[in-house]
Amino acid sequence: MAEPADPLAKLDWDDLKVFLTSVRCQSVSAASRELNISHSTVSRRLSRLEYTLGTALFERNRDGLMLTTFGRMVLRRADEVVAGINNLRSDISGDGDTRGVIRFATMEGIASLYLSSRLAKFQANYPSVRLELLTTARQVQISHREADMFLSFFKPQGDKMATQKIGSFAIGLYASQDYLDRHGTPTDASDLTDHAYVGYLDQFVELDAVRWLEELVQNPRIVFWSNSMIAQRAAARGGLGIVALPHFALADQEVLVPVLPELTAKRNLWMTVHHDLRHSPHIVALRNYFARLFQEDADYLMGRVPPACATQTGKRAQAETA
Structure with missing residues (x-):
């Protein structure tokens, strides 16, 4: 008696990459631009992946692509595959490969009035890291991969997250x-x-x-x-x-x-990272960069020194590699 066919035997890794990009972009059109392939190709690969796995991964509506319950499970496993590949790449290189894409989310005010002007040195030190900054006025669902990292004024609650206080x-x-x-x-x-x-x-x-x-x-x-x-x-x-x-x-x-x-009044700054990405070299690099920046600028952030003094402390943090 023949054993039942394994659906994963026909799984195409390229389809998983299209799936992961579509989750991050939340629309087929945005994913096609990100991947530099046609809209129809993205749709076809997503449909092929759903056919291979035997169920729907997305609910498609006017707001874009929303993961189904099964889609969130597939996302979790796909993230594990990506993390494994990144770890293997680091093992082979011997010194940690910091290439990759980081979607970093935070509030509009701190993004526009503080962080954005302090990112140039990080990009110079890590040119193979593509940094995408998402501003928001709500809690970002890291577990749903709305972002890879989230800097917030509160401690987020949820699964699949690694959270630490990083400043005030x-x-x-x-x-x-x-x-x-x-x-x-x-x-x-x-x-x-x-x-x-x-x-x-x-x-x-x-x-x-x-x-x-x-x-x-x-x-x-x-x-x-x-x-x-x-x-x-x-x-x-x-x-x-x-x-x-x-x-x-x-x-x-x-x-x-x-x-x-x-x-x-005082607020703490909390850095949240998707649990499966917490040891990825490019994620660690950005987290360490921000931790050092907030430490150097602590007096300024707490209002104990004027803005002109913060220019020098910020420059010291940016001058170091993360």
Whole structure:
């Protein structure tokens, strides 16, 4: 009696690579651009993989490709295959091969106002690493491979994640000199009730970690709302009101001045990596780079030194290899 055929005997590794790219890109069109192959080829290879495995891997809708329960299981195993190949490459090279793609996710404010300007040296040291920066206002599902790494203001919860505290930053109140000239400068916390504020648009804020204005000011009278830290900073610069900002948002001072500097809030920075990638050389390189950067810039991030001093500490971190 013949044994039943093994469906994996016909599995094509190229189809798995197309699958992994499609998961990361979340659409067939984006995957085709990433892989430099036609839209129809990506669709055909995904269909062939689903036929080989005997079930659907994606639910296709207007928002793109969403993994099925079986698709998430296949993703987990495919990640293990990739990790094994990367480990084998490192074993052969003897010194760790840092080539690869890293999709790194974090909040818009810290990405635009702090991190992006500090990535050039990492790219120079690791030219074979392709770094993709994804900004978001919600928790990224590392277990679903929405990203490989996630820097957040809170400790994420979930499976298949390796999370560590990697730094901290402080938040304070700031206003333009024009606003303070027109409305007066608060001298103690009781004066804060008499002022106008710039804050987050509540219905678009999914993370309690960014509700720092309410932590500093009880029942603030908000006159301008935005889901963007950059827009809030610009509004405060224009004189609309007082704004609560992390110290890293004031890298060029932006003509904002501190209001009651002793009144601060604190947030920790958490680095989360997909469990199966935590030992990959390119992931380790970026994690170490950020850890060193946040350590060097600790006084600046906590508001203990002005932005000009941080320029030098940041440069020291960037000058070292991760």
